[in-house]
Amino acid sequence: MSNAVAWVGIGCIVLTATAGDVCQSRAMRQIGDLGLLRQSRGILHVVRRVVSSPRFMLGLLFMALAFFSLLVTLSWAPLSVVGPASASLTFVSNAFAARIFLKERVGRRRWMAALFVAGGVVLLAR
Amino acid sequence: MNFRKYLILLAVVIFGPSGDVCLSRGMRDFGAVTAANWHLLLTVLSNCWILTGICLLLLFFGSYLTALSWADLTYVLPATALGYILMALLARIFLHESVTPAHWAGIGLIAVGVGVVATGPSRTVRSRQGKSRDGHGSPSEVAYDRGGS
Numbered sequence: 684m685s686n687a688v689a690w691v692g693i694g695c696i697v698l699t700a701t702a703g704d705v706c707q708s709r710a711m712r713q714i715g716d717l718g719l720l721r722q723s724r725g726i727l728h729v730v731r732r733v734v735s736s737p738r739f740m741l742g743l744l745f746m747a748l749a750f751f752s753l754l755v756t757l758s759w760a761p762l763s764v765v766g767p768a769s770a771s772l773t774f775v776s777n778a779f780a781a782r783i784f785l786k787e788r789v790g791r792r793r794w795m796a797a798l799f800v801a802g803g804v805v806l807l808a809r
Numbered sequence: 810m811n812f813r814k815y816l817i818l819l820a821v822v823i824f825g826p827s828g829d830v831c832l833s834r835g836m837r838d839f840g841a842v843t844a845a846n847w848h849l850l851l852t853v854l855s856n857c858w859i860l861t862g863i864c865l866l867l868l869f870f871g872s873y874l875t876a877l878s879w880a881d882l883t884y885v886l887p888a889t890a891l892g893y894i895l896m897a898l899l900a901r902i903f904l905h906e907s908v909t910p911a912h913w914a915g916i917g918l919i920a921v922g923v924g925v926v927a928t929g930p931s932r933t934v935r936s937r938q939g940k941s942r943d944g945h946g947s948p949s950e951v952a953y954d955r956g957g958s
Contacts, residue, residue, distance in 0.1 A: 799922030806915030
C-alpha cells in the first residue's frame with residue numbers, strides 16, 4: 684500500500700478523533716460541571732443527562748469511526764508510523780478545531796503546549 | 810482550579826494508562842487475534858486483567874468527561890498528557906519494555922508542554938453553569954470573565 688493511501692488513513696483518524704473530542708467537549712460544556720451535578724442530583728441523574736445528550740452520542744459515533752479508521756490504517760502502514768502521526772496531529776488539529784468550533788481562546792501558551800506535547804508523543808512512540 | 814479539579818485531572822492521568830497496561834497484559838495471555846480466531850475476542854472478556862482494564866478505562870472516560878465539563882478541550886488534552894509518561898513508565902516496570910533516550914526526550918517535551926498549559930486558565934469560554942473561577946493567565950488567554958466572549 685502506498686504512502687499516500689496511508690496518509691489518507693491517518694487524515695481520517697485525525698479528522699474523526701478531533702470531531703469526537705469537539706462534540707464531547709461541547710456536550711459537557713452544555714450540561715455543566717458534572718461534579719456539582721452529581722453532588723446535587725446523584726450519579727444516576729448525571730449518567731442519564733450525559734447519555735441523553737445528542738452531541739455526546741454524536742461524539743461517541745465519531746470516536747467509534749476514529750477507532751475503525753485506526754484499525755483499517757494499521758493494515759496499510761506500521762503502528763510505529765500510524766500511532767505517533769495520528770496522536771500528535773490530533774493534538775494540533777484539536778487546537779484549531781477548539782478555536783473555530785468551541786470558540787476557545789487558544790493563545791500562545793496553549794499552542795506551545797499542543798506543539799510540545801505533539802513532539803513528545805512522536806518521540807515517545809518511536 | 811481547586812483541589813477537587815486537580816484530583817479529576819490526576820484521575821484522567823492515572824486511570825487511562827493503567828487501563829491500557831492491564832489490557833496489554835491481558836492480551837499477552839491470548840496471542841494475536843486474526844480473522845480465523847476472532848472468537849477469542851469473546852473469550853478475553855473472562856480474563857481478570859482485561860476486566861480490570863475495562864473498569865479502569867470506564868473510570869478514565871468518566872473523569873475525562875467530568876474535566877471537559879469545567880475546562881477547555883485545549884486545556885484538558887495537554888494537561889492530561891502526563892498519562893503518556895506514566896504509560897511509558899508502567900510499560901517499563903510491568904511489561905519490561907525498554908525506555909530509550911528518545912523516549913526520555915519525549916517525556917521531557919511532554920512535561921514542558923503540561924507545565925506550560927497547566928499554569929494558564931482552565932476555561933476561556935462561558936459554560937452553562939455560569940462564572941469561571943479562573944481569571945489568571947497571559948493577556949491573550951484571559952478567562953472569559955475578564956474580557957472574553
